[in-house]
Amino acid sequence: MSTNKTLMFINTAPKANTKKTGEVFYTVLVGLSKSVIAAKGHAEIDRLTMNVFPAHVESVAKAFKAAKAKGFKLAVEADDIIITEPKTNTFINRDGEQVTEIQASCFPDGPARLTLVKSTLTVSDELKALLAEDGDEDPLV
Incomplete structure (x- = not known):
């Protein structure tokens, strides 16, 4: 059994959508690595969504807001993604322009959990010096 988990990054808070029947459902935009998408046999996908069960909407919304406020990414960690x-x-x-995109939905296959992805970006001393010469007040420095 593989211990490698696939991360599905949650890029938006849950959004309410309405079916033609009037039923409301919730989705989030998600991101997957190009290698995962290609491994699933899909060369090009512009937009990936994931449904959020009504019982989880409030929790996902709170988690997304808290993660974003701290500069983290919220993700779903799963053994596999469909x-x-x-x-x-x-x-x-x-x-006013017509746009055509390729859209799909995805969901975890098997147990999944919400998690935080913490990443930091630092600037080398050499780059700091170069930016200082140019008078750039970049927030990363």
Whole structure:
């Protein structure tokens, strides 16, 4: 049994959507590495969503807000991820342009848990000196 877990990064707070029947369901936009998407047999996917069960919406929303406030990423950690068959979605964006994207849904296969991904970015001393010469007041420095 593999101990490697797949991370599905949660990029948005849960959003309410309405089916044609009037039923409300909740989704989040998620991110997966290109290698995971390719390993699942999908070359190109522009938008990945994951459904959030109504009983978990409040918890996911609170966790997303808390993680974002501390500069962390919220993720779902699972043994495997299932990606549904991608579909083409065409819509008009805010600029009035027609956009076509490839969209799919995904969900964890088996047990999963919410977790934080902590990453930090530091700047080398050499780069700090270069930025200081240019008078750049970058917040990373």
